[in-house]
Amino acid sequence: MAGVEELLQEKDHVFLDFDGPVCDVFARLPSSEVADRLKRLVGPDLPADVNASADPFDVLRYAASCGPNTAHVVERQLSRLEGEAVALISPAPGVAEVLREWVAQGFTVTIVSNNSVDAIRSFLSLHELAEQVRGISARTTSDPARLKPQPMLLDAAVRALGTSPRQCVMVGDSAADILAARAAGVASIALATTPAKRRALAALSPDALVTDLADLRLAG
Incomplete structure (x- = not known):
């Protein structure tokens, strides 16, 4: 794996995941509660794996398999709950400094996330981070096939910037981030703050790996 400073110096544009690097979306409104509220919209006869899941996106994926109307209802409720969730939390420690440093060094920053555009925009505005972010490429539809680990959100961010991958x-701090980057032809830096996550993400061979957000300030 390359060094972070070396890798960033070769690039012009940073794509940053939202949930994890920027904030912990469901820190105060737990993802398990959100998932349970979404399950009630789908109905009582859920597959066992979906019924047991604490991941709202598992429910969204199942809803999509039930048809576009069900998917739309679940996605809209998920978007509302994400908005409630981000109103309760603060930015990750150090993220504001990292964003300011990247912008000062000439990078553009785009948030690329499976979370809803509205929730992300609201959070950035609330915490005065919007000026550091050039764009947002995030969830706008109920189709989970357009979300990471598929490359569509990254492809859209590349097109919006008029640049190349x-x-x-x-x-990002998830396998979906690394896999989506690879599929889009974009380099990846894994943010892995626990030993288990370091093992899991290192196994995916990202271009670089850091263990703390502050490590991303080494570009320059």
Whole structure:
């Protein structure tokens, strides 16, 4: 894996995941509660794995398999609950400093996330981070096939910037981020703050790996 400073110096555009690097979306409104509220919209006869899941996106994926109307209802409720969730939380420690440093060094920053555009925009505005972010490429439809680990959100961010994938780097803390970056032809930096996550993400061979958000300030 390359060094973070070396890798960033080769790029012009940073794509940053939202849930994890920027904030912990469901820190105060737990994802398990959100998932349970979404399940009630789908109905009582859920598959066992969906019924047991604490991940709202598992419910959204199942809703999509039930048809576009069900998917739309579940996605709209998920978007509302994400808005409630982000109103209760603060930015991740150090993220404001990282964003300011990237912008000062000439990078553009785009949030690339499976979370809803509205929730992300609201959070950035509330915490005065919007000026550091060039764009948002995030969930706007009820189709989970357009979300990471598929590359569509990254492809859209590349097009919006009028650039090429080789000038971009994705920073994220999940397997979906690394896989989506690879599929889009974008370099990846894994943010892995626990030993278990370091093992899991290192196994996916990202272009670089850091263990703390502050490590991303080494570009320059």
